[in-house]
Amino acid sequence: MLTLLTATLLTGTLLSVTDPAGDARGDGGYVLPRRPPVPEAALDLRSFQAEARGSGMRLTVELGAVENPWQAPSGFSANVTDIFVGGGVGGERELADLRLSTAGGQGWTYHLRVTGFGSTLVQVAEAGAPPVTLTAPSVRVEGTRLVIDAAIAPGPYAYWVTSSVYSPLTPAGVLRPVTAPGPAVLQAGRAGAPAPVDVLAPAGDVTPFTRGTLTPVGRARDRRALTLTALGGLGLLAVVLATLRSRRRPA
Incomplete structure (x- = not known):
């Protein structure tokens, strides 16, 4: 359901993907509520973009x-957008209360939940640890886009992005x-079908709805591997410098 458009370094746009229209019915057989009526288009993911902005990230859905339909003061209330951010070794595998889990052994570190009545951002330090609530992201509507500024350290990440039906009659709004x-x-x-009606996934892929696993978009940088590489480089540099010093000493 997506096409990779761009991927740059740590400034500006880091990731931009598109999702086709008309696929906001889960595996194709979901029947949307009629009271209140929820248009499929209002649940239909069309694109996702991640940008580095100052000390945080701007995510645009x-x-x-x-x-x-629920007359939220924000101006939107049809869907719940969940964005899970991470992708390195470790992290959480269950995608909150969506009846989905991550695929490929990767896990998420940050979870944003965006609704018309309020948004949240939580972080987990390691798998199994309780999440920590961070400063709520700011959200504004620009046409058919939700522009989300979140206190997430800038960098390349993997993302799991979903769209679910909002309901104020459920504890979490999903x-x-x-x-x-x-x-x-x-x-x-x-029974037990995943809650989202649309996800960012390859075209025609119904695995998230049949197997309950979702593959991320984007790519995370394994910071531990980078640290080990840097330490190895410093160690090699120290050896070279020591060798040069020994050769310059008089006999």
């Missing part, structure tokens, strides 16, 4: 439309699918 039909429910063909 484009939707097919911005709708406000409407989970059920098998029984009804005007106010999100219906899926099997």
